[in-house]
Amino acid sequence: MPIIPQRLIPEIYKDKVIQKHIWIGLILMITQITVFKLFYPFADFFSDSYSYIYAAITGLNVNLWPIGYTKFIWLFHHITHSDTALVVFQYLLIQGATLYLLFTVFYYYQPGKTVKLVVYYILMLNPLSLYLSNYISSDGLFLALSLLWAGQLIRIMHRPTILLMMLHSLLIVIAFTVRYNAVFYPVISAIAYLLTSKKLAYKATGILLPVLLVALFISYTRNETQKYTGTKEFSVFGGWQLANNALYMYPFIELHDAPPAQCAGFHQTVIKFFEKAGDQMKSLSPADGAFYLRDQRAPLKVYLAERMGNKEDSTGGIQSWGSVSPIYSAYGSFLISGYPFSFTRHFIFPNFGNYWVPPLEKLEVYNLGSNKVSSIAGYWFDYPSSNVRVGSATVQKVILGLFPVLFGGLNFLYLITLIGVIRTGKLKTTSQSLKLGILLFTCLLIANAAFGILASPIVFRYMAFPMVILIIFSGVLMEKLDLNEK
Structure with a gap:
């Protein structure tokens, strides 16, 4: 008697070859994650990780980062406090979603045996999935959700149903709560719906439903943020990002107009920073990462410290970062709109080059090279101490x-x-x-x-x-x- 009744198995998974490769995939997954955790017994952390954990502990409904991953680890914490269980689950989710997309492509597009085998084993033996799943970060979860979304796109074009439309819309909004990169997903989904042979009513509903759900989430987030900052902001981090991007061109321009009045104080901080730094800042580019956002000496962090003084922020940064975010957003918009060609030359063009060979960044070294984690991580995962160990902190730079x-x-x-x-x-x-x-x-x-x-x-x-x-x-x-x- 089969474990699962045949009538409950989708047609695509009744194929004997696909069933065989599901079992092979499971064996490969279990083997790889087992060996990997022998060398990396603890999860991997960086600053974002602690922000997610803090928001989960305090029950925040908004955070500096999209709230979806915080809610994910909060739910998982109710099942187990084990970081190993979380990492294994994230890995199985990534690889399971990869198989879902792969088998969907194989079923509907029927590539040859050689292509199937080569692509299958490349993706099943991909070490990147192991390293991403080991992070306490939204990267792994967002990858899995995106792969599921991609597989659903193909199914929408071939076998669109009401249930698939509902699941697809829900998947898009969940992905959006995890990372705002999913903001363009409804546009791609709209193309998929337009390519179906379904009636206009189905297409219109499929296109508009995820947009409506995303809009509702944005409205909810803006209202929640207002409780902490006094301003209806969707992304507290957005203003910081915009100012960071704009400042790459600052050493190369001469301002002809004064910035908006609300930015006057921050503008003075920017002037002082670049006067002191001199021409050395001209060598910075997006390839160096978000320097102006993360460096304590850069204008964004300096102005924040000046504004906050000795005030405590018990919201994990939402209140403090949110208080200056509108200023940074206005300043970044002022620079970009006033000097679009300089922005294109000093941010977009270098970032375009970055796209072709993107830096490994945090993937270069385990736990940012430290053998300790924050006490908040130890508390969340029931670590006996703040010390963590690893087979090699730097071998991942060689592997990747x-x-x-x-x-x-x-x-x-x-x-x-x-x-x-x-x-x-x-x-x-x-x-x-x-x-x-x-x-x-x-x-x-x-x-x-x-x-x-x-x-x-x-x-x-x-x-x-x-x-x-x-x-x-x-x-x-x-x-x-x-x-x-x-």
Whole structure:
């Protein structure tokens, strides 16, 4: 008697080959995470990790970062306090979502056996999934949600149902609560709905429902933030990010107009900083990360300290950061709108270069190179002390060292193969289903790249999702070129 009745198994998973590779995948996952945790017995932490934990402990409904991951670890904490259990769950979630997307592509687009096996084992043996899942950070959860969303996009184009529409809308808003990068997901989903053969009412509902849910979440967050800052802000962090991005061009411009009145005090702090720093700040670029946001000597942190004085902030930074966020937002907008060409030259162009070879950043070293964690992490995970141990804190830089270059190479490979199937006319022999899939996922990759380049300094952990998409569809396109040569 089967463990699960056949009538409850979706058609896609009744395939014997897929069932076989589900079991192989489970064995590979369990083996890899077991060996990995022998070398990394503790989870990995950085500043964001402690912010998530603090918000979970205090029951905050808004945070400096999107609240979704905080609620996730809060719920998980009610099941177990074990950091190992959390890491293992995150890993299984990432790899399970990867299999979901893979098998969806295999089922609907029918690539050849070689492509299936190569792509399958590349993704099942991907060490990046292990390192991302070991972080107490939204990276792993957002990757898993994004992969599930991508798989649903394909299903929407092929077998759209009311239930799928509801689940898809819910998945988008959950992903958005975890990371605001999902803001463009409804646009890509709208393209998928428009490519279906369903009636207009279904398409319109599918397009508008996630937009409505996201809008409701934004409204809720703005109201919650107002309780702490007195201002209806959606993202407390947004103003900081905007000012950080704008300040990269500051050493290269001469201001002709005064900034908005509310920014006068902060502007003086900026002037003093750059006068003292001199020309050395001209060498900074987005490749150095969010320097102006994180460095204690930079204007953002200095002005915050001046504003707060000796006041205590018991909200994990929401109140203090939120009090200056509107000022930073106005200042960043003033600089960018007044000097768009300088902003393009000194932020967007360097960040565009970053996209092709994104820095490993925090992935270079375990726990930022420290053998201790904050007491709040010890409390949350029931650690016996603040000391943590690891097989090697730096070997991950060696293991992942070539991944940024590989990411750039995958982008070029996808671009070249896409141009190849179009220019040679071989796209004409491709099924309509695959043509629409290539169109949709090309739009997704372009939107993801544009958002990343324009929004913040790019780092490699943000590129995990497009990397999976590139691996899968580069394989599909390469096979298409090869098969048509024969």
